[in-house]
Amino acid sequence: MATRKSPTPARKSARKQARNPQPPAAPEPVFAGAPIVPGAPRTATNPVFAEPTFMQDPSQFKTPHASDSAAYKELDQLKKLQQFNPLPFRVLPGLAEPVLKLGDAYGSAGAKVEAAIVAAGQIVFHSSGDTGATTQTLAIKGEYNVVDKMIGDFTEKDPAAVPQFFYHLGDIVYSFGEHTYYYDQFYEPFRNYSAPIFAIAGNHDSFVVPGTKAGEMPLETFQRNFCSKQNVITPEAGSLHRTAMTQPGVYFTLDAPFVRIIGLFSNALEDPGVISNVSKKWPALSNVQIDFLRAQLKRIKQEKYAGAVLLATHHPPFSYAPPKGAGGTGGNHGSSIVMLKEIDTVCQEEGVYPHAFLSGHAHNYQRYTRTIKFGGKEIDVPFIVCGDGGHNVNAMVRAQRGNPGQEPYVGTDVTYLEGKHPVPEVKQVLLEKYDDHNYGYLRIHVDKQELKIGFHQVGVRSLAQSRFDMVTVKLDEHIMVAN
Secondary structure, three states, X not given: OOEOOOOOHHHHHHHHHOXXXXXXXXXXXXXXXXXXXXXXXXXXXXXXXXXXXXXXXXXOOOOOOOOOHHHHHHHXXXXXXXXXXXOOOOOOOOOOOOEEEHHHHOHHHHHHHHHHHHHHOEEEXXXXXXXXXXXXXXXXXXXXXXXXXXXXXHHOOOHHHOOOOXXXXXXXXXXXXXXXXXXXXXXXXXXXXXXXXXXXXXXXXXXXXXXXXXXXOHHHHHHHHHEOOOOEXXXXXXXXXXXXXXXXXXXXXXXXXXXXXXXXXXXXXOOOOOOOOOOOOOOOOOOHHHHHHHHHHHHHHHOOOOOEEEEEEOOOOOOOXXXXXXXXXXXXXXXXXXXXXXXXXXXXXXXXXXXXXXXXOOOOEEEEEEEEEEXXXXXXXXXXEEOOOOXXXXXOXXXXXXXXXXXXXXXXXXXXXXXXXXXXXXXXXXXXXXXOOOOEEEEEEEEXXXXXXXXXXXXXXXXXXHEEEEEEEEOOOOEEEOO
């Protein structure tokens, strides 16, 4: 059976004590070559998630993170020469619809886990992005706090309220997805997280620094740790026991009771997100993700699927920037409107639209409501950015040319972010809520009637007190309702 243990009160006490640590003493070739990593993978009969006994947060990294300044200078030069482009990725041969059922991720316990979720009438899970902390100081301030807060959710008295998995929105390892840092930035922080972890790759998990050796390409490392064909403990896990996830590829659908999450790989650029070559701008890419999305939406329609449909990309379709002439500029990352138009086109042609969009990339929390006319009626779609999972937290606005950035009011109309000629008829886009000061994560609840997405800040004592924001969508009518 899959190893899954919830922390006891004693373990929670140990976790609090750990808050005061001691001071730290190119196409196919992208995936070609044997991994240059010491040691061989260890096989397991069933997936393993948490360590058998609770472990306190470490006081120092196993491998100190080297400076990335020189590498970033090289990347900046490539950008100036327009030689920094999206990466081709491995297409899954003979698999038009890569799907992973939640039960399969639990191994021999899967049928029992899914049956319990169905009997409870609901599913709860976590999500966030941009977790990888590059220094022990940042880890203590951010990533460890976020993961420890999520682990606290496993002590819920009601078994139906215990999270069943974590869905990572990308940027797991900074700065360039190096296999050397997977232990400190992923396996160690999540060593006590007693559930499966799924992921879509972010730009930091995929772009290639000049001089990267064959076998050390970041997407290859990502696939070794998240797209394994069997239950293995990879060399990146070191002495820990979490087995690699068995996703079918870098794009896939997670099919769980009450919810399907369609995850797309939005590639390696800082901005914008890129999922295809529909625009004819990226000849190295295929349109396989467009075909995959179309097939999934077609299946949802044919099956008359009544559950929640979520779409996840690392790059957010919407990320705040002030209107022209307002002074200042947006945060470190912008919107990916071309990507959104490509998604919208497929949705409109197939007559199915997701109930919500989830993204990371921008290192803060943002929630938008996009009201569109779809299928002859108006629907409300939350677009949520949760990229403050531990790496850093960035401001929503910045000064520009001596003009200070003006923070937006909650409820601001930001329909201008749509750009020109949106595919559906857009009635309005509102910036409903945001937090650009605190780390946090999403706690998502789905039952037969509703989808509820709550953003929880870390550093607040109880689960109820930590909830900063909540949005509720009525599934059958595709409209937002009062919480």
